[in-house]
Amino acid sequence: MRLTKFTDLALRAVMRLAVSERDESLTTREVAEAMDVPATHMAKAITRLQHLGVLEARRGRGGGLELTELGRRASVGWLVRELEGEGEVVACDGETPCPLRAACRLRRALRDAQEAFYAALDPLTVTDLVTSPTGPVLVGLTGRRPE
Numbered sequence: 295m296r297l298t299k300f301t302d303l304a305l306r307a308v309m310r311l312a313v314s315e316r317d318e319s320l321t322t323r324e325v326a327e328a329m330d331v332p333a334t335h336m337a338k339a340i341t342r343l344q345h346l347g348v349l350e351a352r353r354g355r356g357g358g359l360e361l362t363e364l365g366r367r368a369s370v371g372w373l374v375r376e377l378e379g380e381g382e383v384v385a386c387d388g389e390t391p392c393p394l395r396a397a398c399r400l401r402r403a404l405r406d407a408q409e410a411f412y413a414a415l416d417p418l419t420v421t422d423l424v425t426s427p428t429g430p431v432l433v434g435l436t437g438r439r440p441e
């Protein structure tokens with residue numbers, strides 16, 4: 295199974311923000327630069343994460359993006375399900391619907407495999423994802439280029 299680029303960007307943003315210190319105020323552009331992706335793409339992922347209650351933007355001086363308590367404790371399986379949506383791994387009902395779709399054992403098996411994929415991510419929290427060795431590497435990814 296392959297995740298969409300959108301989900302991958304959102305997970306990268308969440309991981310970077312999970313290692314932010316309280317006095318670190320990262321903007322969407324800085325998160326995008328740290329992860330070496332276009333800011334416009336990252337902005338869409340950040341907006342979705344805000345709608346899910348995983349991130350919030352602090353306003354004013356010292357403002358910036360911040361992971362919420364829900365974001366820190368969120369199950370990675372839940373987050374990936376929300377980001378990926380309801381889609382199946384194969385487009386049985388697509389533009390040219392498959393003639394087998396009403397009675398296909400493969401479709402059922404693929405649905406089960408998809409659920410097993412998500413279930414393997416359920417026990418992990420976002421905080422688990424940033425323990426060593428990932429966390430220390432993330433801290434160093436500021437995106438601020440040397441002068």
Ligand code: SF4
Pocket residue numbers: 384385386392393394395396398399400401404
């Ligand atoms: S063979 Fe089965 S799984 Fe494949 S597209 Fe057709 S209905 Fe879907």
